[in-house]
Amino acid sequence: MKLRIIHSLIITFWFMLLCFPLVVLKIDYLEKSIRFRWINLFLTGLCVFFISLLWRYFLSRRRKYFLRLPEHFFDLHQSRLIRSKPFLFIFSLVFLSLPLILPNYHTSILITAMIYVVLGLGLNIVVGLAGLLDLGYAAFFAIGGYSFALLNHYFGFGFWASLPIAASLACLGGVLLGIPVLRLRGDYLAIVTLGFGEIIRLILENWEAFTKGPSGIPDLPKPGLFGIQLDFYSSTIYLYYLLILCMLAAILVTKRLSYSKTGRAWVALREDEIAAQSMGIDTTKTKLTAFGIGAFWAGIVGAFFASKNSFVDPSSFTFHESAIILSIVVLGGMGSILGVILATMILVLLPEYLRFLESYRMLIFGAIMVIMMVFRPEGLVKSVRQQYDFKNLK
Amino acid sequence: MDLYFLELFFSGLTRGGIYTLIALGYTMVYGIIGLINFAHGEIYMIAAFIGLTFAGIFSILQFSLISILLIAVFFAMLFSAAYGYTIEKTAYKPLRQASRLAPLISAIGMSIFLREYVILAQTPDFLAFPMLFGDLELPEFMMDFIQPTETIIILVSFFLVGILLLFIKHTKTGKAMRAISQDREMAMLLGVNSDKIISFTFMVGSLLAAFGAILISAHIGQINYNIGFIIGIKAFTAAVLGGIGSIPGAALGGLTLGLIESFATGYISSDYEDVFAFGILVLILIFKPAGFLGKKEHKKV
Numbered sequence: 001m002k003l004r005i006i007h008s009l010i011i012t013f014w015f016m017l018l019c020f021p022l023v024v025l026k027i028d029y030l031e032k033s034i035r036f037r038w039i040n041l042f043l044t045g046l047c048v049f050f051i052s053l054l055w056r057y058f059l060s061r062r063r064k065y066f067l068r069l070p071e072h073f074f075d076l077h078q079s080r081l082i083r084s085k086p087f088l089f090i091f092s093l094v095f096l097s098l099p100l101i102l103p104n105y106h107t108s109i110l111i112t113a114m115i116y117v118v119l120g121l122g123l124n125i126v127v128g129l130a131g132l133l134d135l136g137y138a139a140f141f142a143i144g145g146y147s148f149a150l151l152n153h154y155f156g157f158g159f160w161a162s163l164p165i166a167a168s169l170a171c172l173g174g175v176l177l178g179i180p181v182l183r184l185r186g187d188y189l190a191i192v193t194l195g196f197g198e199i200i201r202l203i204l205e206n207w208e209a210f211t212k213g214p215s216g217i218p219d220l221p222k223p224g225l226f227g228i229q230l231d232f233y234s235s236t237i238y239l240y241y242l243l244i245l246c247m248l249a250a251i252l253v254t255k256r257l258s259y260s261k262t263g264r265a266w267v268a269l270r271e272d273e274i275a276a277q278s279m280g281i282d283t284t285k286t287k288l289t290a291f292g293i294g295a296f297w298a299g300i301v302g303a304f305f306a307s308k309n310s311f312v313d314p315s316s317f318t319f320h321e322s323a324i325i326l327s328i329v330v331l332g333g334m335g336s337i338l339g340v341i342l343a344t345m346i347l348v349l350l351p352e353y354l355r356f357l358e359s360y361r362m363l364i365f366g367a368i369m370v371i372m373m374v375f376r377p378e379g380l381v382k383s384v385r386q387q388y389d390f391k392n393l394k
Numbered sequence: 395m396d397l398y399f400l401e402l403f404f405s406g407l408t409r410g411g412i413y414t415l416i417a418l419g420y421t422m423v424y425g426i427i428g429l430i431n432f433a434h435g436e437i438y439m440i441a442a443f444i445g446l447t448f449a450g451i452f453s454i455l456q457f458s459l460i461s462i463l464l465i466a467v468f469f470a471m472l473f474s475a476a477y478g479y480t481i482e483k484t485a486y487k488p489l490r491q492a493s494r495l496a497p498l499i500s501a502i503g504m505s506i507f508l509r510e511y512v513i514l515a516q517t518p519d520f521l522a523f524p525m526l527f528g529d530l531e532l533p534e535f536m537m538d539f540i541q542p543t544e545t546i547i548i549l550v551s552f553f554l555v556g557i558l559l560l561f562i563k564h565t566k567t568g569k570a571m572r573a574i575s576q577d578r579e580m581a582m583l584l585g586v587n588s589d590k591i592i593s594f595t596f597m598v599g600s601l602l603a604a605f606g607a608i609l610i611s612a613h614i615g616q617i618n619y620n621i622g623f624i625i626g627i628k629a630f631t632a633a634v635l636g637g638i639g640s641i642p643g644a645a646l647g648g649l650t651l652g653l654i655e656s657f658a659t660g661y662i663s664s665d666y667e668d669v670f671a672f673g674i675l676v677l678i679l680i681f682k683p684a685g686f687l688g689k690k691e692h693k694k695v
Contacts (some may be wrong), residue, residue, distance in 0.1 A: 018476055021469070022443055022515040027450030029522060034451060040515070059488060133495070180680045186494075187430060191634045192679055194627065195672035202672075206665040319627065323432075323502045330499045363510035369503025370485050377492030 004056065012049040019044050062375055096244070099237040107236050109352045111308055114243040115301045116348045120328040120340035121250045122297030127326065128335035129258060130290035131270025133190040136197020137325050139177075140295035142317035143170045144302020146204060149217040149312045159223040163303050170299020171292045173200075178291035182284055197322055204314040216313025220306050239308055246304065250297055251337055257293070258335075266290055267335075324348075331372055333379025342380050346372075400539035402660040403653070408544040408613070410652025411551030415606030416629035417636070417644040418558060419599025425575040425639035426595050428494065432501040433481055434603060435626020436508035437474050441604035442523070442617045443516055445470035449524055463526040467608050471601040478600030479593055487589070505623075512619045519618065526612040543613045550609060554602060555645045562641060571595060575639065624668070631675050637688025646686050651675075 023044055026035040099107040119141060126134045147166035151157040157165075181192050204211045211217070222235040223242060257263045265286045268276040277283055306312045328347055332339025350368070354361040372380075416438055423431045445466040452462045485504045489497045530542035562568035570591050573581040582588050611617050628651065636647025651671055658670035679685070 014480070018473070018480060019515070021447045021473065022440070022512065025447050025451070026516065027447055027454075029450060029524070032454050034454060062488075127495075180676065184679060184683050187424075187428075187638065188634060188679055188683055188685075190430065191631060192676050195631065195675050198627070199669050199672050199676075202666065202669045206669075319623075327499050327502060330495045334493075334495070359510075359514055363507060363514060366503045366505070366507030366510060370500050370507065373492075373496050373500040373503065374485070374488045377489055377496035 004053065008049055008052045008056065011052040012045050015048040015052075016041055016045045058375065096241075099240045104233055104236050107240050108308070109349065111236070111240055111243055112352075113344055113348045114240075114247050115305050115308070116325070116328060116344045117247050117341055118243075118250045118297050118301045119325045120332065120344055121254050121337065122294045122301075123325050124329050124332075124335060124337070124340055125254060125257070125266070125297075126290050126294035127329050129263060129270065130266040130287065132287065132290060133186065133193070134291075134294070135190045135194035135319070135322055135326065136177075136200075137193075137294070137298060138317045138319070138321035139197040139200040140170045140173055140298035141302045141305070141321065141325075142200055142204060142314070143173045143295075144299030145306035145312045145316070146211065146217075146302075147299070148303040148306050149220055150211070152220055153217050159221060159303065159307050163300065166303040167296050167299040170302065171296040173299075174291040174293075174295025175288050177295075178288045182287055194319065194322075197317075197319060201314050201317050204317070211314075214314060216311055218311050220310045220312070222307055222310065239304070243301075243304060246300065254337060262286065262289055327369060331369070331379055333381040336379065336381040339379050339381035397539045398660070402656045404540040404544055404548070406653035406656030407649065408547045408652070409656060410632075410649035411548050412606045412610045412625070412648075413629045413632045413652055414555060414645045414648030415551050415602045415609075416625060417633040417648050418555070418641060419603050420630050421633040421636075421638055421641060421644040422571070422595050422599050424633070426571065426578075426592055427486070427490075427497075429486060429497045430501065430630065431486075431596075431599075432498070432626070433485070433504040433508060434599065435622035435629070436505045436512075437477055437481070437600045437622070438603040438607045438625065439617070439619060439622030440477055440508060440512060441470040441474040441600075441607040442611045442621065443512055443521075444473045445604070445608040445611065446521060446523055446617060449526060453524060459526060462524075463608075463612070466526065467605065470604040470608050474600040474604035474607075475597040478596040482593055482596040487592075509619050509622075516619075520616050521618065523611040523615050523617050525615060526608075541613075543609075547609045547613060550605070554605060555641070558598070558602070559641060567591070567594060628668075628671060631671060635675055635678060635685055637685030640685075640687045643685060643687035650686075 020041065023040045024037050026037065027033075028035065098110065102110075119137070122140075123134065123137045126132050126137070144166040147169045148157075148159065148162040151162045151165060152159075177193065177196050181189055184192060205214050207213070222239065225238060258266075265276065265281045268279065268281055269283060269286055273283060276286075305316070309316075324347060328340055328343045331347065332341070332343035346368070347365075351361055351365050354364060357364065416434065419434045419437075420431060423429055423434070448469040449462050449466040452465050457465070481504055485500045486497050489500055527543045527546060530546070532540070532542050532545065536545075562571060570581065570586045571594075573584070573586055574588055574591050578588055611621075629648070632647035632651045633644050634647070635650060636643030636645065651674070654674050655667055655671050659667045662670075
C-alpha cells in the first residue's frame, strides 16, 4: 500500500511537470506579462494522484474484474432477464411512453441516440461483420442528409419521397467507394475511406452554387403524416416513433442478415480472406454488399437527421463524426447488436447529459474512451457466434 | 521556368518538409507496433503551444531572437517527447495484446482528450505566434520566389530526415527498431527490450513533430487548438502514400503531397486544396496499393 502511494506520488509529480507550461503559465503577448495559475497545478495534481491510484489498482486486477467478467455479467445475450417476456414487455412499454412523459428536449436527445444506433448498426456490418475498417462512414450519412435537403430545396420533394432516393444514393456511394478499394487491405483501406469521407465533406463545403457551402440548407420539412398538420411538439414525438420503427427494422435486418449466407460470408471474409476465397466465396460481391448495405442505413438516417434538425451543413459530417460512430461499434463489441445500443447510450447520451460539466464534458468523454478501451478492449458485449446444438437436433 | 512556378515549387517543398516531419512519427510507430497513432497530430499542436509559452517567457526576459528560437525548439522537443512517452504508457501499452482496433479507438479518445485539455488550459482562440526567424536576408534574385523562412524549413527538414536515416541505419537502437518492426517476438527473444524501443520510437516521432510545429508556426504566425487535426491527417496520408513503415517513403510521400497541393492551389483553385490531396491519395493507392516504397505483403496460406 505504501509502495503504491509512493508510486502514485511519482506519477503525480511527473504529470504536474508535464502540465506545467500549459496549465500554469499563461502568456499575454500584448501586455508582456505572465500569469501564474498555481491553483490549477494543485488541482491537477490532486486529480492525477487519485486517478493514478485507482488506475493502477484496477489495472493490476484487470483480468479478474474486467476481462473474465463477461461470462456472468456482461454476457447479456444469454441473460434470462433480458430474454424474459415480462421484462421485454415492461421495457418496451416504458420506451414507447417516454416521449409522452418527458419534455421535448429529452425526446429530441433520444431521437439523436437512435440515429446513432442505426448508424452504429450500419457500420457494424462493414467493420464488425465484414472486417473492413471504414473511417469515412460519415460520408454516407452526409449523402443521405444532403440528398433529402437538395431534393427538397430544388424540386420540393417531401420527406417520404426523398427517403428512398437518399437511401439508394448512399447505397450507390457505398458500392462506388467499394469498387476501387477492393484490392486494398487493412489500414490502406482505412486511409482511403478517410480520404473519401473528407472529399465528400469538402465538396459539400466548397461547391457553393449547388450545396450552399458552409452555411448549409435550412427550412427542411418534417416527415408528413397523411397530410395532417403537426405542431413542433407532436412532430418530434412522431419522429421518435418513426425512428423506433427504423431502429427495429435495422436491428431485425442486421440480425437476419448476419445469420444468412451473406452474413456468414462476411464473417468468413473477416477471419481469413484467402480461406474464404478458396471455399468459393465471391469476395468482390461480398465486400460490395457489405459496403452497400452499411451505407444504405446511413443514408436513411441521414435523411432523418436532416429532417429532425430541419437543417444540414457540412460541419455535421466531419471525421470526428466517423470516429464517434466507429467508437460505438468497437466499444460495443465488434459485431454485437446489443453492444451497439449500449455503446450509443454511453457515447451519445453521456455527453448530452454531462452538459452541466460544461467545458469539461468532452475532456471526460475522451478520457472515457481511453479508459473503456484499456479496461475492456474487446468491447462491452462480447459478440456471440451462432452455435448449433447438435444434441437437441434430433 | 517562370517565377510563379518556382514560387509554388518552393512553397510545396516547405509544406512537404513539414508533412514529412510529422509523417515520420506516424510511419515509425506504425512500422513498429502497427498502430495508427491518431494522437500524433495533437502532439504537434501541444508542441506549438509549449513553444509559444517558452518563447513568451524568454521574450519578456528580453532574450535575443535567435536564442528564443533555440530555447522554444528545445523545450517544445523536450516536452513533446515527454508527452509522447506518457501517452504511449497510458493509452497504448495496456493494449498490446488486444485486437488491432482497440488501440485505434484509444488513440481517437486520447486525441479528443488532448484537444480539450489545451482548450481548457490555454484558450480556444487563435494565438499569435512570434516571428522567431526575424528578418533574414537572401540574395536579391532568390527573394522573388522563395521566402527566407521557407529555405530554413526546407533545409532543416531535409537535415532531420538525413540524421534520422543515419541513426536508424547505424546505431544499435536503430538496429533494434528495425528488428522489432520486422519480427517483434524474435527480436525480444534475441534480447531487445521491446517496451523501451517502442517508448523511444514514440519519443523520436514526437520530437520531430515538435520541430515541425515550431518551424511552421513561426512561418505562419498563428496557432490554435485545431491545427493538429488536419495536418495530422495529411501527414498520415503522406506516410501511406510513400508506403507506411518506410522512412524514405514518408519523405517521398510528404514531398509529393506538398508539391501536388501547392501546384493544385496555385494553378487550379484554392478551394479544393484538400480534395486534391485526398483524391491523389485514392488514385495512387488504387494503382499501387502499398504506396511508393511500401513492401508488398505476400500472404502465406
